[in-house]
Amino acid sequence: MISEELAFRDSAVHRIDPRVRLVFALLLCFATALSGSFAAPLLALGCATGLVALSCLPLFTVARRLVPVNIFMLFLWLVLPFTHFGEPAFKIMGLAASKQGIELAALVTIKANTIVLFMVALVSTMSVAALGHAAHRLYFPEKLVHLLLLTYRYVFVLESEYRQLVRAAKMRSFAPASNLHTYKTYSYLAGMLLVRAHSRARRVHQAMVCRGFSGVYHCLDSFAFRKADWVWVGILSLFFMAMIGVWIEGPY
């Protein structure tokens, strides 16, 4: 379900302290998303591509991660140029595509791909556990962090319970079709999954209570800032500042 296929590798980017990666992933993504001109996102795209290259990830996997966002972009390209107000650039079957619309679609495409690349390079290179711990150390709300970590732990258990139920149905010759019996079976399945999840949550809580849990969850992490991390903080801050600079000063 969550394979974390990019997390357990070794590269310069993988070795950066997860806190640094998380903070800069957020900063750079927000700066990319909010900038209004082409210059800043293009600079960010360069930066993101550089980070992906440095993290030595298999290019095929990275490309696969870009597919869903670009399918979405395709729809944007189909609609935006023809609906946006502006100078007509060309006509297809009597429909005029506006110059501004094309520019906007291009800008959104660059931004979306840049953000995905930033996340791939900086966030998907750490395990979910490391992500949770980094968030905890950065004073993210505690409940959110625990929600993330516990979800990560139990999503697999729920998945296997779901498969178990589906198997049980199949073993008794259940073949889904478009009829009431199928809908009923699926709703029973979903209901059963909820019931099971609830009772599991209760048992897990009991087990936690039995080990002295009193509401405060202590994270055991071993993040240590190394010299190289400071260098990375410097490099990434520089990029961030350059982006902001280009964004404010830069020409359209």
Place this chain on the structure above:
Amino acid sequence: MQPLIELKNICFSYPSGRKVLENINLEIYQGKKVGLIGSNGSGKTTLLHVIMGLLPATSGQIFLFGEEMLKEKNFAKARRRIGFVFQNADDQLFSPTVLEDVAFGPLNLGKTKEQARQIAQSTLEGLGLLALKDRVAYRLSGGEKRMVALATVLAMDPDILILDEPTTGLDDATSHRITHLLESIDKTCLIVSHEYEFLSQTTEVFYGMESGLLKYLGDSSALHTHIHIHPAGALPHKH
């Protein structure tokens, strides 16, 4: 000497009215290893949950370490000294990594991160599980999960161990490992199982449970099971 666990006339019934435990009296003294045997649905797990305060007894008194358990606060204090291993290890292991899970108890007991890490490491090492320390809990095998669940409890250095069906569903090798560990461990234990042979190896005295009633069955060494035609054939008994 004061018993570590003392139950007086404990009854438990579910809100639906179904009676699960009836007038249970039990005393467990320091250093004793007590076995509890019974068939499925006889109320063994319910009894353990009542002792731990996870289910409220309908009537009767519970004394843990000489103190009467009146409120959740009393139980919370007592639980710090009791190691409870659940039937299903997936319920017990909730942290992303094994090391963290084992360190969870010590951290709750107020140990510092460094101490907790040390304790977790040495506990895992003592059980021969150190190689698993950075593994993700869901990727462990059933046997490994059970061993790690034991480690999470042992790391808290409890005065008494309570184990709910510790060998159910395990292969012979892991089963032997756990049997051996429980034989050699120097702690007061309450072990619940429906496997007679396992209990006779790991405990000294025996209780039997049947439809909510607890019965003292005697010394483990004096008991036997065999296949023959009489009502107690499946349960350990004396002639």
